[in-house]
Structure formats: structure tokens, C-alpha cells
Amino acid sequence: MVETTKNINSSPQKGKKLLEQFRDNIRLKQYSYRTEKTYIEWVREYILFHNKRHPREMGVTEINQFITHLVVDRKASASTQNQAISAILFLYRNTLHIELDQSSLNFIRPKKGKRVPNVLSxxxxxxxxxxxxxxxxxxxxxxxxxxxxxxxxxxxxxxxxxxxxxxxxxxxxxxxxxxxxxxxxxxxxxxxxxxxxxxxxxxxxxxxxxxxxxxxxxxxxxxxxxxxxxxxxxxxxxxxxxxxxxxxxxxxxxxxxxxxxxxxxxxxxxxxxxxxxxxxxxxxxxxxxxxxxxxxxxxxxxxxxxxxxxxxxxxxxxxxxxxxxxxxxxxx
CATH class of the missing domain: 1.10.443.10 (Intergrase catalytic core)
Structure with a gap:
């Protein structure tokens, strides 16, 4: 973890659990309530996937494992993968204040394929x-x-x-x-x-x-x-x-x-x-x-x-x- 992250501010908000801190940071950025709920759910899934380990103890290896799980096991769409990636990166940067070395992340943000919209006459x-x-x-x-x-x-x-x-x-x-x-x-x-x-x-x-x-x-x-x-x-x-x-x-x-x-x-x-x-x-x-x-x-x-x-x-x-x-x- 040491070689793949840079701690830019290690002091967490005192007296609050991780997901409460995470929610506060999302609201500070004035994201919509819908985004807030989605991000919290993805972070919760990320933690549960790794048997409730604290994200501070994890890094790019664990993130790559989780995203691989979404792609291989859950056949997640491009938009779903992007949601999960954005939520986890937001957690590390804005709540844990850990700057991940993204060059060590082995996933590429998936692009949505072009779709012709369904239209009624x-x-x-x-x-x-x-x-x-x-x-x-x-x-x-x-x-x-x-x-x-x-x-x-x-x-x-x-x-x-x-x-x-x-x-x-x-x-x-x-x-x-x-x-x-x-x-x-x-x-x-x-x-x-x-x-x-x-x-x-x-x-x-x-x-x-x-x-x-x-x-x-x-x-x-x-x-x-x-x-x-x-x-x-x-x-x-x-x-x-x-x-x-x-x-x-x-x-x-x-x-x-x-x-x-x-x-x-x-x-x-x-x-x-x-x-x-x-x-x-x-x-x-x-x-x-x-x-x-x-x-x-x-x-x-x-x-x-x-x-x-x-x-x-x-x-x-x-x-x-x-x-x-x-x-x-x-x-x-």
C-alpha cells in the first residue's frame, strides 16, 4: 500500500464512523441525494467484499480485485463499473485523504457503447x-x-x-x-x-x-x-x-x-x-x-x-x- 498511495492528510473526522464521514464529504461537494445513496452503497459493497477490512488498510490491489469481480462475476455494465470506480476513488481522495497512484490501477474506465435511442412516433x-x-x-x-x-x-x-x-x-x-x-x-x-x-x-x-x-x-x-x-x-x-x-x-x-x-x-x-x-x-x-x-x-x-x-x-x-x-x- 505504501508504494501505491500517498497520504495527503491522515487525520479523519473525529467521533464519526467512516460512512458518516463519507456522507458528509459528498454533501460538501453538493452532489445529489441520489448520487449520495449510490456512492454509499458502492463503498459498503467494496468493504463487505473484502470481509469488512477498513479501506485505509487497502489500496489499488483490493480496488482492482473488486472491479474485476464486478466485471467477471456480476457482468456489470460500463455505467455500473464507472459508478463503483467513482465512488471508491471519492472515498480515498475526499474522506481518507489518500491519493492513489492511479498508474498502478490496472483497469481502464469502460466507455459506453453508442446506442440509438428508442423513439415513439x-x-x-x-x-x-x-x-x-x-x-x-x-x-x-x-x-x-x-x-x-x-x-x-x-x-x-x-x-x-x-x-x-x-x-x-x-x-x-x-x-x-x-x-x-x-x-x-x-x-x-x-x-x-x-x-x-x-x-x-x-x-x-x-x-x-x-x-x-x-x-x-x-x-x-x-x-x-x-x-x-x-x-x-x-x-x-x-x-x-x-x-x-x-x-x-x-x-x-x-x-x-x-x-x-x-x-x-x-x-x-x-x-x-x-x-x-x-x-x-x-x-x-x-x-x-x-x-x-x-x-x-x-x-x-x-x-x-x-x-x-x-x-x-x-x-x-x-x-x-x-x-x-x-x-x-x-x-x-
Whole structure:
């Protein structure tokens, strides 16, 4: 271990267990809660794989063994391997303050293979949405009409819907960036009606001494009363309350992603769509249909929140006539 690592600050946070220190460091970096949970799970698996040895007693040899296990035994995908690698390296650098000699790591970060996104036609999109009701229908309309990712839709708060300017503001999207996208005129009235019902539920929670919502980053310290304010509530709140184990506070979170995933699967099956349809399919369809309608690819890039236009370019390969509108030689 000595020859493969360099200890740049060996003093750990006193009085806290390793995973608690790890969680604190993730929050200091303002990573999303989803990333926090994923990273903690990977570090826990890494420790258990090595029979609960402390990571400080391990190094590149043990990391290589764990990643090899993921590849060979668990047949982990490229994205899964990358998650595990990122979590473990974060642990060593930011919590244990050990700088690994990465030249001694014998794995290469796997690259994801290129995949053509699964896209529905406009007719198919409408068929699926027609077979949905209530808030799940509204969520699907937002993902298709505004190009939101599933978790971006779930994490929408009341303040993020700008009715006056017909726009949705997406805060802390993938990569930590904010962006603005359109709010379709056709769903303004349904959203207003939905929010009226949601507000009634929130007022009942407040009357019962509840009404708290988890605040992003450290805003609960900056604005101590904001967690009960209407504007900070989730647009699509969960039907049940939960008690936060760390604080003991009872809150209302957003709907779980599995609920909308199931609703879309059922609607697609009812509509007899013979394709794999997921929430992300509607974001893919949003981008493809905009390009089909002649919108500039840079505009679509901004609406999707892609940092590189190359990512957006993938949708040119699923247009009705293929990339660059090439006509097949088989057609007359």
C-alpha cells in the first residue's frame, strides 16, 4: 500500500464512523441525494467484499480485485463499473485523504457503447398518453412536452413552474447545471388544477403540525422556515409521509420513480405499442420530433441540457429518413 498511495492528510473526522464521514464529504461537494445513496452503497459493497477490512488498510490491489469481480462475476455494465470506480476513488481522495497512484490501477474506465435511442412516433406518444390518467398522465406530458428527464420531473418544486413566462426552470440537472425549457400551453390548466389539489394536501399537513419537505443542499440552514413553505413543495408529492432517520423529522417526499415507470408500461401495453417504452423514451421523442419539425440542433441541445452538441446529434440518426435525410437506394 505504501508504494501505491500517498497520504495527503491522515487525520479523519473525529467521533464519526467512516460512512458518516463519507456522507458528509459528498454533501460538501453538493452532489445529489441520489448520487449520495449510490456512492454509499458502492463503498459498503467494496468493504463487505473484502470481509469488512477498513479501506485505509487497502489500496489499488483490493480496488482492482473488486472491479474485476464486478466485471467477471456480476457482468456489470460500463455505467455500473464507472459508478463503483467513482465512488471508491471519492472515498480515498475526499474522506481518507489518500491519493492513489492511479498508474498502478490496472483497469481502464469502460466507455459506453453508442446506442440509438428508442423513439415513439407522435401518434404512438398520443396513444400512450391517452391511456393514462391523473398525475401520471401529467408527468408524462411534461417529460414529452418539455424534454425533462424522469428525476428532473419528479424533483420539480412549485416555484420551478413559471406560468407567466410559459417556462419550466430545471435546477441542478444532470451535471449540476440549471436550464430553462418550455411549459406547453396545453397543460397549463391541468397543472394549475393539480397544484390546487396538492396545495390542499399541504395545508392539511401544516394543520397537523407537519408539511415539511427536504431542502436541496444546505438551504434548510440558510432559510430555516422554507421547508414548510408552499413554493418549496414538490409538484408531484408522495401519497404517504416518511420520517427522516437522521433528524427524526416527518416529511413528504416526491413520488417514487417506480410508480410512473409502471404507469407508462401499463399504458404502452394497453395502447398496443410493440416497443420498449420507459419515461426516458418521451425525452428522446421530444428531441427527435423537434428536429423533425425543423428546429435548430443548438436550440434542442439547450432545451435538453446537453453540454456537448455531439450528444444531441444522436437524434439525427433516428429521424424518419435517417441521418442527414438520406434516402434509401431501394426507394423509387
Amino acid at each position: 407522435i401518434k404512438e406518444v398520443r396513444a400512450v398518453i391517452t391511456n393514462m390518467t391523473g398525475q401520471y398522465k401529467l408527468m408524462t406530458q411534461i417529460m414529452y412536452g418539455s424534454g425533462l428527464r424522469l428525476m428532473e420531473c419528479l424533483r420539480l418544486r412549485v416555484k420551478d413552474i413559471d406560468f407567466e413566462n410559459h417556462r419550466i426552470i430545471v435546477y441542478d440537472g444532470k451535471g449540476g447545471d440549471d436550464r430553462v425549457t418550455m411549459l406547453p400551453d396545453s397543460i397549463i390548466a391541468p397543472i394549475r388544477q393539480h397544484l390546487a389539489q396538492t396545495k390542499a394536501t399541504h395545508q392539511k399537513d401544516l394543520a397537523a403540525g407537519l408539511g415539511s419537505v427536504q431542502m436541496p443542499f444546505a438551504l434548510d440552514k440558510k432559510y430555516p422556515a422554507a421547508h414548510q413553505q408552499w413554493i418549496w413543495q414538490f409538484v408531484f408529492p408522495a401519497p404517504t409521509l416518511y420520517t427522516e432517520p437522521e433528524t427524526g423529522i416527518t416529511r413528504r417526499h416526491h413520488i417514487h420513480e417506480t410508480a410512473i415507470q409502471k404507469a407508462i408500461r401499463v399504458a404502452a401495453k394497453t395502447a398496443k405499442i410493440e416497443k420498449r417504452v420507459t419515461p426516458h423514451t418521451f425525452r428522446h421523442s421530444f428531441a427527435t420530433h423537434l428536429l423533425q419539425n425543423g428546429y435548430d440542433i443548438r436550440t434542442v441541445q439547450e432545451l435538453l441540457g446537453h453540454k456537448d452538441v455531439k450528444t444531441t446529434m444522436i437524434y439525427t440518426h433516428v429521424l424518419q429518413r435517417g441521418a442527414n435525410a438520406v434516402k434509401s437506394p431501394l426507394d423509387p
